[in-house]
Amino acid sequence: MVRCTLKEESRHMTAALGVVLYYALVPLVVATIAYVVVRRSYGGDK
Amino acid sequence: MIFAGAVSASFLLYLAIGVIAGRKVRTKSDYFVAGRRAPTLLVTGSLVASFLSTVAFMGEVGFAYDGYPILMLVLTPLNASGYVLGVLLFGRYLRRSEALTVPEFFGRRFGSRGLQAVAGVTVVIGIGAYLIAVTQGASLVISGILDIPFEVALPLIWLVYTAFTFFSGSPGVLLTDTVMFFVFVTAGVAGMGYLIWSAGGPGAAAQRLTDLPAKPGMLSWHGVLEGDAAQFGSAAEALIWAITLGIVWMTIVAVSPWQSSRYLMAKDEHTAIRSGLTAMLTMLVLYVFLMLGGAAINLFNPAVSPSETAFIWAAENVLPLGIGVLVIVGIAAAALSSASTFLSLIGFSVVHDIAPALRRGTAAAATDGGVRASRVVMLATGAVVLGITFVAPPAVLTIGYFAATLFAASWGPIAVLSIYSDRVTRRGAIFGMVSGFVVAFALQGLVEFGGLSMPVWADPVLLSFVISLLGVLVGSATERPDPAGIAFRRSLRQVPEAERSRVKLRRTSRYLLGAVPCAVLLAGLLVFLYYVPVAQS
Numbered sequence: 249m250v251r252c253t254l255k256e257e258s259r260h261m262t263a264a265l266g267v268v269l270y271y272a273l274v275p276l277v278v279a280t281i282a283y284v285v286v287r288r289s290y291g292g293d294k
Numbered sequence: 295m296i297f298a299g300a301v302s303a304s305f306l307l308y309l310a311i312g313v314i315a316g317r318k319v320r321t322k323s324d325y326f327v328a329g330r331r332a333p334t335l336l337v338t339g340s341l342v343a344s345f346l347s348t349v350a351f352m353g354e355v356g357f358a359y360d361g362y363p364i365l366m367l368v369l370t371p372l373n374a375s376g377y378v379l380g381v382l383l384f385g386r387y388l389r390r391s392e393a394l395t396v397p398e399f400f401g402r403r404f405g406s407r408g409l410q411a412v413a414g415v416t417v418v419i420g421i422g423a424y425l426i427a428v429t430q431g432a433s434l435v436i437s438g439i440l441d442i443p444f445e446v447a448l449p450l451i452w453l454v455y456t457a458f459t460f461f462s463g464s465p466g467v468l469l470t471d472t473v474m475f476f477v478f479v480t481a482g483v484a485g486m487g488y489l490i491w492s493a494g495g496p497g498a499a500a501q502r503l504t505d506l507p508a509k510p511g512m513l514s515w516h517g518v519l520e521g522d523a524a525q526f527g528s529a530a531e532a533l534i535w536a537i538t539l540g541i542v543w544m545t546i547v548a549v550s551p552w553q554s555s556r557y558l559m560a561k562d563e564h565t566a567i568r569s570g571l572t573a574m575l576t577m578l579v580l581y582v583f584l585m586l587g588g589a590a591i592n593l594f595n596p597a598v599s600p601s602e603t604a605f606i607w608a609a610e611n612v613l614p615l616g617i618g619v620l621v622i623v624g625i626a627a628a629a630l631s632s633a634s635t636f637l638s639l640i641g642f643s644v645v646h647d648i649a650p651a652l653r654r655g656t657a658a659a660a661t662d663g664g665v666r667a668s669r670v671v672m673l674a675t676g677a678v679v680l681g682i683t684f685v686a687p688p689a690v691l692t693i694g695y696f697a698a699t700l701f702a703a704s705w706g707p708i709a710v711l712s713i714y715s716d717r718v719t720r721r722g723a724i725f726g727m728v729s730g731f732v733v734a735f736a737l738q739g740l741v742e743f744g745g746l747s748m749p750v751w752a753d754p755v756l757l758s759f760v761i762s763l764l765g766v767l768v769g770s771a772t773e774r775p776d777p778a779g780i781a782f783r784r785s786l787r788q789v790p791e792a793e794r795s796r797v798k799l800r801r802t803s804r805y806l807l808g809a810v811p812c813a814v815l816l817a818g819l820l821v822f823l824y825y826v827p828v829a830q831s
Contacts, residue, residue, distance in 0.1 A: 260514060260828075261828070263514065264824065264825050266515070267368065267515050267820070267824070268817055268820040268824065270368070270371065271371055271578070271816055271817070271820055272813040272816045272820070273813070274371035274372070274375055275374070275375060275378075275575060275578055275809060278375040278378045278379065278574070279806050279813075280809075281379075282378050283803065283806040283807070286799070286803065286806065287799075287803065289789055290563075290798070290802070291799050
């Protein structure tokens, strides 16, 4: 019973951490794509 | 009384800004696209202010209050990233075309005044419905705050946004949008921050929300799945809903006329890109506060009904007077800013996209560059909207959602293909736009108003998007592409020399690199307000 509760809690915490990482990483990935596109389009990196 | 005074004072301020900005309007370009001189701050302000309305501050805060704050935070990054992806894939090319309206861009890209008129009609119907919803929402808020009948609040709200939009066109809309943007972002962060703190701080608030019997699982990523308050049957259903809606809203943010048209006013393409990035990051920070604060309102009153009024209830009953006033003024600002953008876009489309197609001839050039005609049309359009809003039953969120999603389906495929494919023809573009719009209108209408139930993975907007794509393929297969349209598209893919400035590039790069500390800040904010409190509860 205790193990089951701990497992449930651990899953709950992993999901919460996943939300935090997802919320921060999506804009970071999008901004990185934008950085590459902007450098290629408007810079001399072509 | 103080709420009424503050709201009235804010209305007078917006009117004054509109009148002052309107005195500088000389040409149609000034009136439609603010002379294409807008800096990053104004474009960002207008992007966010046009997007966030009562739907965000009432509907979505109400959804968080109902038990889904974290699920909304799953949806938001997809939605907000539409700003950056949209400006990269579509917005900067739209700016490069130097069109006065988005329908004009489509008309020139496919060499068809008919397509321009069709796109203009979708603007009038779709944004017209959205404007009705936003006007209704604002009138309900104001009638509640000022304690006046809805029938009195409605013409008052209408008069405010119509007056400054009429006088100033886009320059005034940009300025008032930016002032309103600062008001409601400050209101959202300060109001919700105060609510979380006065509930005992993030740790105590999380503990008490976890123990809330009526909404179990409120702080889990999927929200409430059991009991009377549950809106989803399983975690998987909630996740599919969030991702589907996130993609739909991403498309809306990327291509809808009330968002992409803001880039037409940017002083250059770099400004458009910086604005898209800043809008995305601002939305992400704001939504952390709106959603977690929206959930925390339960700790003061778990039975606010309807839940859409939760933030207003908190402003009037929990927040200190100063912050409460700011929140009420902020919610009214969010509604007005969207309404002014919508009205201006409808007026521009009638005068610039639809009327020329109906005239079938060249009208004599107006001595004032068409500004007077545009103002008259704007006023007439506003009067029609006022009339319809009076007789339409209030259904703020239903009509608002219905209208907004029409553009994801009807404009999404055409917008992207118009930039990246030579094969799409005039007929393909018309077929795609019309079929997407009609199917989305019918299906979404049946779901929202007719009681039709669709599985969560078969969202009407996604189905309509596919139909629109098929329309493009079928239409394009029966006609050869117009050489002038292909030449226009290829000219759009050439980066103008003025945009290759090293100074501009360095500045835009710095903005984009600034996303790294912002992402760290977002993670830190969520760890502080959500992860650690939940871990300790």
